[in-house]
Amino acid sequence: MRALTWHGKHNVQMDTVPDPEIINPRDAIIRITATAICGSDLHLYDSYIPGMSNGDILGHEFMGEVVDVGRGNTSLKKGDRVVVPFVIACGQCFFCQKSLPAACDNSNPADKADASEIAFGQVMTGAFGYSHLTGGYAGGQAEYARVPYSDYGPIKIPDGVEDEKVLFLSDIFPTGWMAAENCQIERGDTVAVWGCGPVGLFAIKCAFLQGAGRVIAIDHHPNRLALARANGAEVLNYHEVRVREALQEMTAGLGPDSCIDAVGMESHGFSPDNIVDAVKTSTRMGTDRAHVLRETIMAVRKGGTVSVPGVYGGFADKVPVGAFMQKGLTLKTGQTHVQRYLPALLEMILDGRIDTTDLISHRLPLEQAPEAYRNFKENQNEWTKVVLHPE
Amino acid sequence: MTDRPISTDADVDSSAFRDSDLHEGRHAADSLRAILIRRPRSALYGYWRDLLNLPVFSETVKSVEVLDATHSRWVVEGPGGKDVALTSVITEDLADRRIAWTSTQGSDVDHEGWIEFRDHPFGRGTEVRLFISYDPPGGVVGKAIAKVMQREPRLQARRELRRFKQLMETGEISTSRAPDAAPRGSRRL
Numbered sequence: 001m002r003a004l005t006w007h008g009k010h011n012v013q014m015d016t017v018p019d020p021e022i023i024n025p026r027d028a029i030i031r032i033t034a035t036a037i038c039g040s041d042l043h044l045y046d047s048y049i050p051g052m053s054n055g056d057i058l059g060h061e062f063m064g065e066v067v068d069v070g071r072g073n074t075s076l077k078k079g080d081r082v083v084v085p086f087v088i089a090c091g092q093c094f095f096c097q098k099s100l101p102a103a104c105d106n107s108n109p110a111d112k113a114d115a116s117e118i119a120f121g122q123v124m125t126g127a128f129g130y131s132h133l134t135g136g137y138a139g140g141q142a143e144y145a146r147v148p149y150s151d152y153g154p155i156k157i158p159d160g161v162e163d164e165k166v167l168f169l170s171d172i173f174p175t176g177w178m179a180a181e182n183c184q185i186e187r188g189d190t191v192a193v194w195g196c197g198p199v200g201l202f203a204i205k206c207a208f209l210q211g212a213g214r215v216i217a218i219d220h221h222p223n224r225l226a227l228a229r230a231n232g233a234e235v236l237n238y239h240e241v242r243v244r245e246a247l248q249e250m251t252a253g254l255g256p257d258s259c260i261d262a263v264g265m266e267s268h269g270f271s272p273d274n275i276v277d278a279v280k281t282s283t284r285m286g287t288d289r290a291h292v293l294r295e296t297i298m299a300v301r302k303g304g305t306v307s308v309p310g311v312y313g314g315f316a317d318k319v320p321v322g323a324f325m326q327k328g329l330t331l332k333t334g335q336t337h338v339q340r341y342l343p344a345l346l347e348m349i350l351d352g353r354i355d356t357t358d359l360i361s362h363r364l365p366l367e368q369a370p371e372a373y374r375n376f377k378e379n380q381n382e383w384t385k386v387v388l389h390p391e
Numbered sequence: 392m393t394d395r396p397i398s399t400d401a402d403v404d405s406s407a408f409r410d411s412d413l414h415e416g417r418h419a420a421d422s423l424r425a426i427l428i429r430r431p432r433s434a435l436y437g438y439w440r441d442l443l444n445l446p447v448f449s450e451t452v453k454s455v456e457v458l459d460a461t462h463s464r465w466v467v468e469g470p471g472g473k474d475v476a477l478t479s480v481i482t483e484d485l486a487d488r489r490i491a492w493t494s495t496q497g498s499d500v501d502h503e504g505w506i507e508f509r510d511h512p513f514g515r516g517t518e519v520r521l522f523i524s525y526d527p528p529g530g531v532v533g534k535a536i537a538k539v540m541q542r543e544p545r546l547q548a549r550r551e552l553r554r555f556k557q558l559m560e561t562g563e564i565s566t567s568r569a570p571d572a573a574p575r576g577s578r579r580l
Contacts, residue, residue, distance in 0.1 A: 023566060026562070056575060109566050
């Protein structure tokens with residue numbers, strides 16, 4: 001089959017690779033009909049995530065048709081249309097039983113699990129196409145994918161619903177939903193969202209659905225700010241205003257009730273702390289640029305909540321822990337517990353309560369994935385979300 | 392140590408809670424490792440006690456032949472991928488609680504081990520502790536090779552336990568082995 005493979009920093013290529021096979025009883029093989037490039041794929045593209053290996057197939061947002069199922073899988077059958085969660089989870093361990101599938105104890109293969117246990121103190125859960133820290137599983141920017149534990153994760157899609165409407169159930173819709181849920185929004189709250197990429201845009205939509213009175217969105221790409229505004233947010237361009245002062249002014253000195261960091265480890269901008277971080281990162285003295293995390297902690301109101309869907313992978317310094325403690329903040333974060341949210345979110349799409357497609361800027365054949373990565377990286381203003389279709 | 396159960400107080404300071412070499416085995420290399428498995432004690436004990444099951448989840452034990460009620464013959468992948476044979480005798484067998492074994496004279500490698508099953512006090516399943524101790528063939532050099540080859544006992548104990556847990560909880564063992572389980576592109580730069 002054809003697949004997008006990683007060969008080092010800023011080097012992804014289309015390769016012909018072997019087709020995946022059923023290995024375990026609960027596996028399924030999916031013929032992929034739609035797959036997307038995630039902002040977090042750029043962290044791999046930019047070589048910020050450790051544990052990548054030459055030849056890895058990328059991609060963790062995908063859906064398609066079931067073409068083969070293992071003998072132990074009684075819930076899927078050939079011909080089913082499914083969206084596949086990016087998190088691989090068994091459904092039976094302590095964490096899955098607590099509805100924390102993104103903490104599943106079993107999906108990371110035993111021989112891959114040592115690295116994350118050393119890096120993070122505990123074994124990370126398996127995920128598709130996202131380094132060997134999370135299992136070394138082949139991703140979904142390909143014609144086919146092997147889906148382990150496929151009787152627990154994938155959600156069936158009724159006939160007649162277009163791929164594009166449901167594709168983002170794989171990651172960014174539930175990720176935006178959990179980002180908003182982590183804010184513990186009360187009716188009329190003000191939520192500030194840093195980053196108007198796909199996750200930030202979904203966080204805006206979901207914050208309103210969960211009762212926010214006001215959402216203030218922060219970015220510097222005019223097109224992304226326009227999308228945020230079209231979704232009802234007020235916007236701040238950090239190239240034009242001082243964000244913290246603007247937020248104070250807009251909330252009459254209170255500060256936003258919750259702040260969402262939908263940027264993560266590769267924040268931009270020319271604040272002094274970020275320049276130091278950038279130097280450290282480029283000299284490998286540190287990995288994460290934590291400018292947005294710092295800003296959210298400083299901006300949020302006393303007793304407020306900081307929610308972090310943005311991806312971090314290593315260490316950061318100068319995190320304002322004094323402000324965090326003195327203001328009595330709550331910090332909530334984590335990889336998304338996708339499986340937990342899928343039935344309710346699919347229902348919302350089918351009911352027309354949310355537009356899941358307005359952020360798609362480009363629809364391309366899978367073969368053009370390498371140039372899509374380049375453009376998504378270099379022209380973030382116009383390339384907001386790329387959907388790829390295998391031929 | 393092996394003739395008494397670990398007391399609750401002692402656990403905190405024992406290596407049971409730390410993946411370290413502090414626990415004393417009779418051999419040069421040893422490791423104790425704990426894991427929580429969400430299955431009843433009896434099911435876990437029963438699966439492990441049927442020694443023919445060991446190769447299903449073990450990366451190290453390649454085959455087992457049961458000789459009598461307590462003796463069995465194992466072919467184990469040694470450091471460097473060379474097979475070694477050992478005859479194992481069960482020295483302690485407490486139903487649903489504990490199994491201990493040791494290699495007999497004439498084995499290619501001196502080895503002892505035990506596995507213990509205890510109920511989690513608040514219903515989260517079974518706490519399983521696995522102890523592995525052996526003299527790597529080739530002494531210090533052998534241990535160094537074993538480490539390089541990732542057959543060092545600490546690594547071995549935690550990987551065996553992870554696979555055992557996966558199999559017991561999910562019915563299968565997670566894998567991303569290339570190329571069939573996880574296809575990948577050719578290595579080139």
